[in-house]
Amino acid sequence: MTKQNRSFNLEGKVVLITGAARGIGLDCAQRLALAGASVMLTDVLEDLGENAISSIREKGGKAAFCKLDVTCEEDWQKAIAATLNSFAGLDVLVNNAGIEIAKPLLQMSIEEWRRMHAINVEGVFLGTKHAISAMISDDNGGHGGSIINLSSVAGLVGVPGFAGYCAAKGAVRLFSKAVAAEFGSMNIRVNSIHPGVIKTEMGDKAIQDVANIVFGGDFEQGLNLIKNNTPLGRIGETADVAAMVQFLASDAACYITGTELVIDGGISAV
Ligand SMILES: NC(=O)c1ccc[n+]([C@@H]2O[C@H](COP(=O)([O-])OP(=O)(O)OC[C@H]3O[C@@H](n4cnc5c(N)ncnc54)[C@H](O)[C@@H]3O)[C@@H](O)[C@H]2O)c1
Structure with a gap:
């Protein structure tokens, strides 16, 4: 019988969330802070990000903000360093930042395709790489961590007019499984989540x-x-997704890695 605490409580955990200034990322930041985590919110939207940390702190939560464009490797290095400085560790990364460009395929330019992949796929690669380096370092106690990657139902099934977005979100799904396989022995858990349409x-x-x-x-x-x-x-509501992010971040999910969690009201089941 393991001695691990298997509750959804996140007391003592340090979390970095991308795209946390609004939408799903913001709701995740608020919920995880309420559950006891120290949360580093990151985004390219600095004013909204600063407002978000003020409101979390007013409610007694622990939060900081760092500007991070997920396509920029230097920004990632700075954001991870800022997290380690502010909160002395890193246990959870939520790769949430993303964009959606929907267009009939024949009208999609290579620039649009590349932009969507730069943010939705390369951003996830860079974040995962730098976060794992921090999570497995001796300075961090080498106790592993949880990486939660925002894919989509569009990463599971094809949607007409969304070919580029489907390709990017499908890549996030299999990337997550491959990294889960590579780092499981170091107690790094990596899972993808697949929301349907969320408000x-x-x-x-x-x-x-x-x-x-x-x-x-x-x-x-x-x-x-x-x-x-x-x-x-x-x-769906942002709270529907944030609840599942809390679950995957917590020790209750300590034997879950390489899986895909679908949060779509059942739309991909029919
Ligand atoms: N809302 C939905 O219906 C839905 C469904 C499935 C999956 N998702 C995924 O969930 C995630 C969050 O979506 P959302 O609905 O909250 O979107 P949103 O547009 O409301 O918020 C996205 C956030 O990402 C940030 N962002 C964009 N580009 C960035 C960059 N280069 N670097 C850093 N931050 C950047 C934005 O500033 C914004 O704060 C995305 O990955 C999205 O693909 C959303």
Whole structure:
């Protein structure tokens, strides 16, 4: 019988989250801080990021902010160093930052394809590489860590008009499994999560993109199409995702690695 604490409590854990100034990343930061973690919020949106840490601190949470463009390796080195300086460790990385560009394939430029892959795939590679270096170093106690990569249902099934986004999110899924296989012996857990449409700026854009592709632009029709194809009958909330991120960050998930957690109200099951 292991002596590990298997609760969802995150007291004593240090977490770095990318794209944490708004949307899913912000909700994850708030929830994980409330669960006791020290959270380094990072984003390219500095004003929103600073506001976010103020509101977490007002509620008694431990949080700091560092500007981080996930495509920039130097930014990653600085953000990891800032996390180690502020909180003396790194236990959890949430690779959340992402962009979505939906277009009929024949209209997608190579620049758009590369931008989507630079942020959604290369950003995850850089973050995972630098976070694991910190997690396995003797300075960090060498006790391992948890890496949680935001993929999407679009990383599991093909969606017309979303080929570039599907390719990027599919890459995140298999990258996560390969890294889980490579670093399991060092107690590094790596999992991907796969939200359906979640109510954020990106989620609204995705609904509009579906509406443009299928209905000539009517947002309500796009929304109803998604809801009607979702067994639970609604669009997801950021809290639906943040709860599962808390689970994967916690010791309750200590035997879970290389898996994919689908949070989509069942849309990919039908
Ligand atoms: N909302 C959805 O419907 C949905 C569904 C499935 C997966 N996802 C994934 O969840 C993650 C979060 O999505 P969201 O809905 O909160 O999106 P969002 O657009 O609301 O927020 C994304 C955040 O990422 C940041 N970001 C963008 N480019 C960056 C860069 N180069 N470096 C650092 N930060 C950058 C933005 O500033 C923003 O704060 C993304 O990876 C997205 O692909 C979202």
